Amino acid sequence: MALPQKKYYRQRAHSNPIADHCFDYPAHPDEYNWSNLYPALHGNSEVEFLDVGCGYGGLLVTLSPMYPKQLMLGLEIRVKVSDYVNDRIQALRVQHPEMYQNIAVLRTNAMKYLPNFFHKGQLQKMFFLYPDPHFKKAKHKWRIINKWLLSEYAYILAEQGIVYTITDVKDLHEWMVVHFEEHPLFERLSKGELESDPIIEKLYESTEEGQKVTRNNGDKYVAVFRRISDKWKD
Template structure:
């Protein structure tokens, strides 16, 4: 127990030092390690807006918020005011882990807002601190500056994704190496399902792409089958995306922590991508 207490104290001291003003040191992963997966059905202590219009993004994208404040309603029903974004979030990584994909995507999409959503507390803090440090190192608050377009927040996407993102917002949605939930009784916790796919369709623009990757073939077939079986999505090959100059698959294959681990272990990466169809017209 003494050893555990000592490790916790060392971790807390390190995190406090990272937060000191003027410190631009990149955080070390060993002080933010946590269990690989979290139960999405647990009653996590989460903060979320009552609607996307009530979300205050000013601390996440300070270079992309307007000066004017608008009144909104909070979770408690009380009046509040927030600053609106000058542009909407277009790229999301659900279960972003330690943020490898976020940081790799940032220079490819200057001016477009990229959001990582992660349910684990310590892992979210690591990504947030790394973003803060990278921004501090280049000491520029211009929207065109590196990593100003990148943010991470703690959220349970299976429950609250539409609370953060308005309808028809995303052009890119990444589902990278999600928890396989091997046991059949836990398949309901998988990040892809008919119900969740409808939520993804809700927040995605027509023509937007969902990118999936895993090293578990059974999960790959599960995700592929559920997206192909959904009326709002159609399968799109890697070759077609490459022909269109899409960098999503290439970055997804090489830049996530899990992807690098699979590479080191000589494993196989299964990729499948799906385009959001246009909604049918009303008769």
């Protein structure tokens, strides 16, 4: 089974996350049948890594063999792009029967339905790689990182869970850093902590967008945050 070709799945880069779309979603996380996405799933395993706006699935494919015991899910709002990722995963599973069983993609709107799919404290890692910058000030409310959504991310993240962000837009990087640092349930990781994390280097080149930035000699800005305890510090 050959890997899909991106030229047959091209779609406009931007999608209005506020607009009404037709999505199926469960009323409660327990009502979703995950075996449809992970047919080799056994036991009560739950998704632990979540790539929000996964694009063409590069990060999922990169991390899958690194963390074979963790279920990973990519969320993508664009129809053709999510179709590509799904076809890519299916082809990889056929080519490598013992691999890539732990990754999947789901077309949904992460700004609306995350609590429908994930329990409180379920996720260990979340990724926001090259999110849409929505440059116009009037559209900043569409940015995937904002003070309201951060509380939702804190809800589905386990304590000590990690959020990874990278962008080539300095203004967006500063926006994300400010919002995370102002939120009481997140703290930024130190440079030393980043150096010891094997995932960090994968953020730069694993995605199509990251490779495009490299080709254009653009800058890349990384910021990583930890979900701290619900207990207020003295």
